[in-house]
Amino acid sequence: AQTVTQSQPEMSVQEAETVTLSCTYDTSESDYYLFWYKQPPSRQMILVIRQEAYKQQNATENRFSVNFQKAAKSFSLKISDSQLGDAAMYFCAYISGSARQLTFGSGTQLTVLP
Amino acid sequence: EPEVTQTPSHQVTQMGQEVILRCVPISNHLYFYxxxxxxxxxxxxxxSFYNNEISEKSEIFDDQFSVERPDGSNFTLKIRSTKLEDSAMYFCASSYRGAEKLFFGSGTQLSVL
Structure with a gap:
């Protein structure tokens, strides 16, 4: 079974600084997708960034980028120039190409300090 | 931008009662969750639901749960006889092509008393 592990229950960062959230996963599949979702206090699930496993290039979305290490099964999220609005719970998630369900990690609560 | 809509945002019910959570997926999407x-x-x-039938379900989704797409636009989750442990935020999601890009609704907070 696929598992997703987020080893940092809580992280904090100073406004305008950079923070990296860690995620590792376990799978025997070769075709899969990885995601980072943001969940603010409203509890809505917002897609931050997505990575296809077959792509070697790391995905980027404005201030958000990932470090995808396929051999190590690691998928970290880097947030640059952190803003107060980035404060939220961040979930790493995985899905294989053949599956119909996302598997989520346990989340990392990010606090942004002014 | 199109979005997935869920109603109600909060639902309070007594244990043993039936509840129906409603979702309107994005209009051209084919997969629902x-x-x-x-x-x-x-x-x-x-x-997960595709082509008017369940394509996959978890162990949580037992006989107390059912889903339906009654009219081509709504997608509902019914819990037949709610238990205290059903209290949770329920998210509906939809996608056009598999689960590579899911769009989530804002959720329904269900409280079972």
Whole structure:
């Protein structure tokens, strides 16, 4: 079974600084997708960034980028120039190409300090 | 921008009662999902639905749960006889092509008393 592990229950960062959230996963599949979702206090699930496993290039979305290490099964999220609005719970998630369900990690609560 | 709409945002019910959670997926999407999140825990998959039938379901999705797409636009989750442990945030999601890019609704917080 696929598992997703987020080893940092809580992280904090100073406004305008950079923070990296860690995620590792376990799978025997070769075709899969990885995601980072943001969940603010409203509890809505917002897609931050997505990575296809077959792509070697790391995905980027404005201030958000990932470090995808396929051999190590690691998928970290880097947030640059952190803003107060980035404060939220961040979930790493995985899905294989053949599956119909996302598997989520346990989340990392990010606090942004002014 | 199109979005997935869920109603109601909050639902309070008595244990043993039936509840129906409603979702309007994005109009051209073909795949529909329900996930739930018990407070303080990770998001868990319940069920996926495609071509008017369940394509996959988790162990959580037992006989007390059912889904329906009654009219081509709504997608509902019914819990037949609610238990205290059903209290959670329920998220509907939809996608056009598999689960490579899911769009989530803003959730329905279900409280079972």
């Amino acid at each position: 329900w996930y739930r999140q018990i407070l303080g825990q990770k998001v868990e998959f319940l069920v």
